[in-house]
Amino acid sequence: xxxxxxxxxxxxxxxxxxxxxxxxxxxxxxxxxxxxxxxxxxxxxxxxxxxxxxxxxxxxxxxxxxxxxxxxxxxxxxxxxxxxxxxxxxxxxxxxxxxxxxxxxxxxxxxxxxxxxxxxxxxxxxxxxxxxxxxxxxxxxxxxxxxxxxxxxxxxxxxxxxxxxxxxxxxxxxxxxxxxxxxxxxxxxxxxxxxxxxxxxxxxxxxxxxxxxxxxxxxxxxxxxxxxxxxxxxxxxxxxxxxxxxxxxxxxxxxxxxxxxxxxxxxxxxxxxxxxxxxxxxxxxxxxxxxxxxxxxxxxxxxxxxxxxxxxxxxxxxxxxxxxxxxxxxxxxxxxxxxxxxxxxx
Numbered sequence: 553x554x555x556x557x558x559x560x561x562x563x564x565x566x567x568x569x570x571x572x573x574x575x576x577x578x579x580x581x582x583x584x585x586x587x588x589x590x591x592x593x594x595x596x597x598x599x600x601x602x603x604x605x606x607x608x609x610x611x612x613x614x615x616x617x618x619x620x621x622x623x624x625x626x627x628x629x630x631x632x633x634x635x636x637x638x639x640x641x642x643x644x645x646x647x648x649x650x651x652x653x654x655x656x657x658x659x660x661x662x663x664x665x666x667x668x669x670x671x672x673x674x675x676x677x678x679x680x681x682x683x684x685x686x687x688x689x690x691x692x693x694x695x696x697x698x699x700x701x702x703x704x705x706x707x708x709x710x711x712x713x714x715x716x717x718x719x720x721x722x723x724x725x726x727x728x729x730x731x732x733x734x735x736x737x738x739x740x741x742x743x744x745x746x747x748x749x750x751x752x753x754x755x756x757x758x759x760x761x762x763x764x765x766x767x768x769x770x771x772x773x774x775x776x777x778x779x780x781x782x783x784x785x786x787x788x789x790x791x792x793x794x795x796x797x798x799x800x801x802x803x804x805x806x807x808x809x810x811x812x813x814x815x816x817x818x819x820x821x822x823x824x825x826x827x828x829x830x831x832x833x834x835x836x837x838x839x840x841x842x843x844x845x846x847x848x849x850x851x852x853x854x855x856x857x858x859x860x861x862x863x864x865x866x867x868x869x870x871x872x873x874x875x876x877x878x879x880x881x882x883x884x885x886x887x888x889x890x891x892x893x894x895x896x897x898x
Contacts, residue, residue, distance in 0.1 A: 561583070562582060562583055562584070562628075563580040563581065563582055563583065563589070563591065563639065564580070564581050564583060565578045565579065565580050565591060565593075566578060566579035566580065566581065567579050569590060573598070574594055574595060574598045574599050574602075575592050575593060575594040575595065576592075576593050577590055577591070577592050577593070578590070578591050578593060579591075579642065580639060580642075588642045588644075589627055589628075589639045589640060589641065589642050590639070590640050590641065590642045590643065591637055591638065591639050591640075592637070592638040592640070593635050593636075593637055594606055594635060594636040594637075594638070595634065595635055596631075596634060596635060596636065597634075599636075603636075605709060605710075606636050606638075606709075608711070608712065608713075609638070609708050609709050609711065610626070610629050610638065611713065612682055612708045612711045612712075612713060613625075613626035613638070613640070613708055614626060615680060615682065615713065616676070616677060616680055616682060619676060619680070620672070620673050620676040621702050622669050622670070622672060622673035622676075622702055622703055622704055622705060623673050623676065623677070623704060623705050624640050624641050624643065624693070624704045624705065624706040624708075625640060625641045626638065626639070626640055627639045627640055627641070640706075641695065641704065643693035643694060643695050643704050643706065644695075644696065644697065645693065645694025645695055645696045645697050645698070645701045646693070646694055646697070647689060647690055647692065647693055647694075648666065648689045648692040648693070648694070648703065649689040649757075649758075649847070651694055652758070652840070652843070653840075653843075653844055653847070655840060656840075657838045657840055658838065658839050658840040658843065659836040659837060659838060659839060660759065660792060660793060660796060660836075660837070660839060661836055663755070663758040663759055663796075663839070664796070664822055664823055666703060666758065667751065667754070667755050667758065667823065668818065668823045669702075669703045670687070670692065670703065670705065670751060670754065671751055671814055671817050671818055671823065672814075672818065673705050674687070674705070674747050674748070674751065674814045675814035675815055675818060677705075677711075677747070678744045678747070678813070678814050681713055681714055682711055682712070682713055682714070683711065683712055683714055683743055683744050683746065683747055684705065684708065684710070684711050684747050684750075685710040685711060685712065685746060685747070686707060686709070686710040686711075686728060686731075686750075687705070687731060687747055687750035687751065687754065688728050688730075688731045688750065688753075688754065689754060689757065689758075691705065691706050691707040692704070692705060692706070692754075693706050714743060714744075729770050729773055729774065729777075730753065730763045730765055730766065730773060731749075731750045731753045731754070731763070732746070732749075732750075732777065733745065733746040733749035733750070733777075733808065734749075734777055734778050734780065734806050735808055737774055737777065737778055738778070742808070743808075744813070744814075745808035745809075745811045745813075746808075747814070748803050748811050748812055748813065748814060748817060749803060749804060749808075749811065751803055751817065752764075752799075752800050752802075752803025752804040753765070753804070755796070755799065755800050755803070756782070756800050756804075758843075759789075759792055759796060759839065759843070760788045760789060760792075760842070760843065760846055761788075761842065761843040761844065761845070761846030761847035762788075762846050762847065764782035764800075764804065765777045765781070765782060778806075779806075780804055780805065780806045782804065784797050788842065788846060791837050791839075792839075793822070795821050795822045796822050798820075798821075798822070799817070799820050799821075799822040799823070802817075802820065803817065
């Protein structure tokens with residue numbers, strides 16, 4: 553039976569690492585050991601009515617923490633009057649794609665190795681009855697800045713523990729649109745296969761610098777996903793092996809029953825066998841320049857489109873002011889709150 557005890561604060565917070573609608577992530581140092589962690593500070597007021605989501609995230613992380621080298625570890629969790637705190641590994645090696653863009657070279661073999669690490673971690677999650685539901689490059693973090701650093705799957709806020717015997721159990725629309733599987737949009741029920749669809753999207757992105765269903769609007773993107781409408785245009789895909797394209801095709805399959813499972817994906821030749829170079833291509837062809845160029849071109853275009861959307865939104869929508877004020881207040885409370893006496897859930 554759980555009990556609540558009052559104890560002095562064990563951590564001091566530092567710089568902000570990231571922030572979202574309901575939470576801010578800060579650097580945290582354990583006062584006694586000096587060890588650094590990341591702490592996700594979740595504002596209770598903003599999460600009112602959604603507290604179960606945080607409890608679920610804690611339950612998922614407790615179930616898989618320290619079970620696989622490519623999954624973020626939950627170190628501690630506690631709450632105060634204003635906030636909930638999740639203390640995890642400090643993955644200071646940076647996000648997946650940022651790390652790729654900073655490299656001196658990047659090959660298809662490098663991409664396959666990264667996808668293998670992700671898929672092995674997802675296989676572990678699925679064997680433990682967990683579906684992540686929000687796999688995307690931003691949630692894939694390197695543990696350290698070392699060249700051989702482990703890649704970690706992070707942010708389990710949308711994850712669910714499900715009955716491993718049931719194929720489809722979940723009906724809530726969730727995730728990031730460009731990486732969401734068709735069955736999520738259809739609200740017909742979904743399960744573990746949505747993670748494999750996301751791996752297919754991530755693989756496509758890692759090999760060319762943009763996602764397969766990238767469109768001008770979210771509606772057009774959703775329609776493309778529902779039809780699995782994508783292509784390997786020669787302009788961007790020359791030099792990429794047919795084996796890689798086949799791997800993507802087997803994951804971006806509309807019917808979730810026909811999609812590869814994580815275990816099957818790991819047995820696919822693109823992940824399981826040494827990579828042969830396409831005919832006429834030098835071995836380990838460097839993809840970095842093309843990936844960076846394609847990524848930057850799409851990003852610039854999207855910024856222009858988003859700017860127009862923001863201007864139009866601001867003209868007709870002023871309610872965001874109160875939310876912005878509440879967010880700012882919550883960040884201030886997070887800084888003050890962690891210095892107070894903490895209520896630790898044991």
